[in-house]
Amino acid sequence: MTLSAPIAEPGAGIGYRARPSLRSRIAGGRAGPVLVVLVAVLVLWYAGAVLLNWPTESARLARGNPEVSPAEILTATLSAQRPVLPAPHQIAVEIWNTTVKVSPTAPRSLVYHAGVTLGPTLLGFALGTLLGVALAVGIIHSRTLDKSLMPWVITSQTIPILAIAPMVIVVLNSVGISGLVPKAIISTYLSFFPVTVGMVKGLRSPDAMHLDLMRTYNASGRQTLAKLRAPASLPFLFASMKVAVAAALVGAIVGELPTGAQAGLGARLLAGSYYGQTIQIWSALVAASAMAGVLVWLVGLAETTARRRAGARA
Amino acid sequence: MSAAPSLAPAPVPVPAVGDEVIAARKLGLVFGTNDGSVHALKDVDLTIRRGEFVSFIGPSGCGKTTLLRVIADLEQPTAGSITVNGMTPGDARRARAYGYVFQAAALYPWRSIARNVALPLEIMGVPKAERARRIAANLDLVGLSGFEKKFPWQLSGGMQQRASIARALSFDPDLLLMDEPFGALDEIVRDHLNAELLKLWATTRKTVVFVTHSIPEAVFLSTRIVVMSPRPGRITEIIDCDLGAERPLEIRETPRFLEIAHRVREGLRAGHGYE
Ligand SMILES: Nc1ncnc2c1ncn2[C@@H]1O[C@H](COP(=O)(O)OP(=O)(O)O)[C@@H](O)[C@H]1O
Ligand SMILES: [Mg+2]
Numbered sequence: 300m301t302l303s304a305p306i307a308e309p310g311a312g313i314g315y316r317a318r319p320s321l322r323s324r325i326a327g328g329r330a331g332p333v334l335v336v337l338v339a340v341l342v343l344w345y346a347g348a349v350l351l352n353w354p355t356e357s358a359r360l361a362r363g364n365p366e367v368s369p370a371e372i373l374t375a376t377l378s379a380q381r382p383v384l385p386a387p388h389q390i391a392v393e394i395w396n397t398t399v400k401v402s403p404t405a406p407r408s409l410v411y412h413a414g415v416t417l418g419p420t421l422l423g424f425a426l427g428t429l430l431g432v433a434l435a436v437g438i439i440h441s442r443t444l445d446k447s448l449m450p451w452v453i454t455s456q457t458i459p460i461l462a463i464a465p466m467v468i469v470v471l472n473s474v475g476i477s478g479l480v481p482k483a484i485i486s487t488y489l490s491f492f493p494v495t496v497g498m499v500k501g502l503r504s505p506d507a508m509h510l511d512l513m514r515t516y517n518a519s520g521r522q523t524l525a526k527l528r529a530p531a532s533l534p535f536l537f538a539s540m541k542v543a544v545a546a547a548l549v550g551a552i553v554g555e556l557p558t559g560a561q562a563g564l565g566a567r568l569l570a571g572s573y574y575g576q577t578i579q580i581w582s583a584l585v586a587a588s589a590m591a592g593v594l595v596w597l598v599g600l601a602e603t604t605a606r607r608r609a610g611a612r613a
Numbered sequence: 614m615s616a617a618p619s620l621a622p623a624p625v626p627v628p629a630v631g632d633e634v635i636a637a638r639k640l641g642l643v644f645g646t647n648d649g650s651v652h653a654l655k656d657v658d659l660t661i662r663r664g665e666f667v668s669f670i671g672p673s674g675c676g677k678t679t680l681l682r683v684i685a686d687l688e689q690p691t692a693g694s695i696t697v698n699g700m701t702p703g704d705a706r707r708a709r710a711y712g713y714v715f716q717a718a719a720l721y722p723w724r725s726i727a728r729n730v731a732l733p734l735e736i737m738g739v740p741k742a743e744r745a746r747r748i749a750a751n752l753d754l755v756g757l758s759g760f761e762k763k764f765p766w767q768l769s770g771g772m773q774q775r776a777s778i779a780r781a782l783s784f785d786p787d788l789l790l791m792d793e794p795f796g797a798l799d800e801i802v803r804d805h806l807n808a809e810l811l812k813l814w815a816t817t818r819k820t821v822v823f824v825t826h827s828i829p830e831a832v833f834l835s836t837r838i839v840v841m842s843p844r845p846g847r848i849t850e851i852i853d854c855d856l857g858a859e860r861p862l863e864i865r866e867t868p869r870f871l872e873i874a875h876r877v878r879e880g881l882r883a884g885h886g887y888e
Contacts, residue, residue, distance in 0.1 A: 508719045511687055515713040516736045517706055526732065530723045609723035610764035 344387055351383040352376035385578045393582040406562070409586050415563040416551045417590065419479050423486020424547035424594075428540060430487060431494025438495070439502045439528070440520060449499075456492050460550065463488065465557035482554035482563075489550040490543035494536070501535025502528040530609065537602035544594040552587060564590075634698060634788055634820045635661040635684055641692030642679055652845030653679040657693070659839065659848060663787075666814055666821045668831040669839045670877065671884070676846025677824040678716075681790050684822065685713050697788070709737065711788040712781030716796055718773035720765040720780075726752070727761035730780045737784055751779040754813065771802040778810075789821045796826070807833055808862055815858050828881075829865055832856075832874045840877060842884025849884040852876055 356375040360367040377386045385393075397409040404411055434452065437444045464485050471481040505527050513523045555565025564587050571580035640657040643650050653676045661667050669677040682688040683695060686702035697705035705711065712733075720729045727748050734744045752758050755775040765773055774794055781789060795803045811834060814821055825831050831838050832854055840850040854873050856864060864870050 508715050508717060509721065512713070512715070512719055513736075514687060515685060515706065515711070516733045517709055518736045522736050526735065527721070530721070533723075610725060 341387055348382065348384045348386045349373060349376045352379055355383065381575045382577055385581050389578050390581045390585060393578045394585060397582065409582060412562055412564050412567050413586050413590055416565065419482035419486055419551040419554065420548045422479065422483040423550055424490050424544050426483065426487040427490030427543055427547060428494050431491040432498050434495045435498030435502055436524065438499050452492065452495050460485065460489060460553055464553045468554060468557045482551045485554040486547040486550035489546040493539040493542040493546065497535045497539025498532055501532025504535065505531045533605060533609065537598060541595045541598045544598055545591045548587065548591050548594065632663045633660055634663050635659065637693065637695040639693035640683065640690050640695050642683060642688065642690045655845035655847045657848055661820065661822060663820055664818050666823065666834055666836045667839060668823045668825055668835040669841055670825055670828065670831045671841030671881065672843060673826065675841040675843035677841060678792055679846065681792050681822060681824055685711060685790055709784060710786060711790050712786040714778055714781050714791040714794045716793045718777040720773055720776060722765055725761065726757065726763050726776050729776060730783050732780060733784045747783050751783045754782065755779045771798050771806065774798065775806065787819055789819050791821065792824045793826065804862060810834065811860055828874050828877050832870055832877060833860060833865060838877055840880035840884060850880040852880060
């Protein structure tokens with residue numbers, strides 16, 4: 300899954316120019332390079348699948364028939380049951396079989412598992428965004444909070460999520476809370492950070508003249524926030540929300556790992572690795588990145604709508 | 614002379630005609646910076662009375678903006694005293710005594726022109742119907758009727774600056790502080806806006822304090838011209854500019870006009886301004 304638009308590079312989403320439509324981007328010849336890269340990735344992937352699966356497959360075939368031809372081994376490397384690296388078409392078939400061909404509520408369905416992960420992702424993303432904005436508002440309005448809170452906000456992200464996730468899950472499980480909420484908390488933990496950092500910057504982005512203007516009106520801090528700082532921070536908010544929603548998904552998946560959950564994309568990854576089902580692992584990975592892509596795209600859509608309303612250049 | 618025809622009850626007790634609106638005594642301001650201190654203003658004595666149009670002129674760095682910002686309570690003096698409408702600049706600002714026009718239009722890009730003009734009214738809690746009335750009246754005053762729904766980037770620089778003037782006038786302050794409002798515009802647009810501003814001043818009789826570095830602009834607009842010079846920023850001369858209220862653009866070719874312009878130029882030279 301490659302996203303052609305930058306998500307969080309400095310200045311991403313800043314300014315009031317809308318992005319050109321997909322059609323004009325293709326017409327403008329920008330789809331060409333993307334396709335070239337895609338083809339290159341596929342070629343390398345197939346080459347990798349052959350190389351990595353060759354030793355095991357040739358050994359397996361040689362056991363039954365010492366005269367096995369290289370052509371047979373080659374075919375086998377691209378259709379193995381438990382390949383070291385599955386070929387792209389195997390993953391595609393697996394995804395097809397576990398989405399379109401089964402009921403969306405079946406335990407085999409990837410749609411079902413994606414749905415189980417989506418819930419805590421969205422809840423955690425919403426809570427993380429709210430928390431991030433609230434912290435940023437506090438930080439820019441109070442020197443004390445800036446001094447006391449900001450170091451903790453940064454420290455929080457230096458602790459590996461893999462160390463925190465089991466603690467959160469286990470502690471909450473012991474008091475009888477399991478399922479959606481613990482996963483959402485881990486998502487919140489990962490997603491509030493980019494929003495806090497982005498919004499502190501965004502709320503401080505108005506230039507001195509715009510702030511002086513508010514002072515000449517004797518505007519209160521609250522009025523300055525509502526009528527100047529908040530609208531000025533919108534591009535920063537959306538840029539950081541794109542990072543946050545992807546982080547929230549990672550959080551929800553990580554939250555499924557420690558307890559050996561039965562459902563969710565994380566559970567599929569875990570189960571796949573227990574039983575050496577590499578095709579299942581890869582299809583869960585593809586589903587996760589597709590979901591991340593869609594979520595980021597939806598945030599972008601909300602951004603476009605918000606900018607239109609704010610008089611962005613067409 | 615009668616009091617200004619107020620658009621609405623002014624929030625400030627209106628001083629009587631001829632009252633001191635601004636009174637500065639031995640005013641000084643030193644900026645402390647990392648590489649030493651800058652004496653931006655030194656021993657500034659100045660009285661501006663109600664209904665005057667006073668221009669500050671001088672080379673860049675002579676403290677024109679700083680003096681205007683002290684009046685507006687955007688900068689704190691480090692010496693001397695100053696009152697605005699008989700109070701401290703802070704109290705005057707809190708009483709919304711003045712409208713400030715910056716060097717750049719400083720419109721909010723996410724607001725339409727009408728909503729930019731509405732900004733101070735929203736902050737001051739003016740009811741919606743009254744807001745609509747004042748937006749219409751002030752956009753009309755600056756010749757921007759029909760541009761209500763446009764966004765700032767859709768307007769030329771001159772139109773943007775006119776919108777910012779409408780915004781400053783929208784809450785009907787008696788004092789207008791303008792910092793080189795037309796400095797970035799070409800001469801034709803500037804001439805036009807000068808004439809408009811003069812008409813506005815003649816009809817509303819507001820007190821205007823106007824910063825410029827153009828001699829013709831200062832002479833054309835002002836009743837008095839304050840000549841300043843840098844290092845330290847100070848007033849070197851105050852020149853009366855009694856051209857009367859009626860000032861067509863052609864007045865700039867009259868001997869009286871040229872004589873005053875000459876005196877201003879001499880004043881600037883004496884202050885070693887342009888050497
Ligand atoms: N915030 C500030 N900090 C330090 N020095 C300043 C500041 N504002 C202005 N100055 C200095 O004060 C002097 C007067 O500036 P200013 O009032 O802007 O001049 P003018 O408007 O006449 O060009 C200049 O030397 C300028 O560099
Ligand atoms: Mg200046």
